Amino acid sequence: MNLIEKRIWDYLDGTDTAEQRELTGQLIKSDPLYRQVYNECNSFNSLVSAIDQEEPSMGFSRNVMERINLEPAHASFKSLIDRRIIFGIAGFFLFTITALLVVLFYQIDWTQTTGFKTPEFTMPAIDTAKYLNSTFINTFFFVDIIIGLYLLDGFLRKKLKSK
Amino acid sequence: MQNKYSDTELINKVLGGDKAAYADLMKLHQRFVFTLALRFTKNREDAEEIAQDCFVKAYRSLNTFRNTSKFSTWLYSIVYTTAMTFLRKKRLDVQSLDAEGVLPKVENRVSDLNADEVEHKSKMVFVNKAIDQLLPDDAAVITLFYQGEQSLEEIGQALGMEVNTVKVKLHRARHRLKEKIENILHHEVRELL
Incomplete structure (x- = not known):
């Protein structure tokens, strides 16, 4: 040139x-x-x-959308999980671990000079029969069914909307 | 047909879980993606396969698209890598292809068109024929610049090249295309005589 x-x-x-x-x-x-x-x-x-763009076949969009429909729908983690929930869970675990460590160190006998004596820990007796009675179980299943119906309703509404 | 939503709005809808919005996004770009794929493969069936793969790949990685470039530039980079992988797989010998099968058969529809349209279509057939005779890279640069209306920077992003490299490639591709057009026209004129 x-x-x-x-x-x-x-x-x-x-x-x-x-x-x-x-x-x-x-x-x-x-x-x-x-x-x-x-x-x-x-x-x-x-x-x-001035050259015209080529046109793909009539079924082009349909073919792609058929493949797209087999893919999972996009839903960004941002919209799925609220940041406050993540921080809440992290805070809960941090608090639990810290509390356990505090209790553990508090129970250690620091005056002991020979060997290491594990602190004694006895689980308090819990009477499960007191809490897991038939009223509790019935209420639990009722709430579960309500949540299940609510989710099913949301799913069906979404499906109808996408059609 | 003018779409009421922009690329960004449609992308946000898709990322929000609305798959149907992807069909609208695809409609905006499918002709050019197909044209670009055709420049590489020189074959309609293969180009359609590549174009479909590109749209599926783009859908899968849509959440990685950052608005630092145009969606079209990002999409064309997918076309380029997909087409290159396809060519490598097929070990396509571009010189041995019969370009006649690729071109639109406008000659058969000549009777339906007026003189200006015939002249325009004939010109387009010659130019398309010439572009098909170029190497895939040259044809892609020409197509991106003239039909995709991409800037040199955007072409560089799509093809993974420096702007200066694109500039040199575009100059060379134009020069080669000009030669091809002249050769074809010279040949056609000789045939008419």
């Missing part, structure tokens, strides 16, 4: 410097050779820009 052509292309694409641009602009006006190359490049640009 000769220098004139390169300069003209840079001028047309706007990739030259301001000085070069001004100089090339003047040359196009004054030099017939520059003007000829400029006209040729311009015609080339209009010819190639």
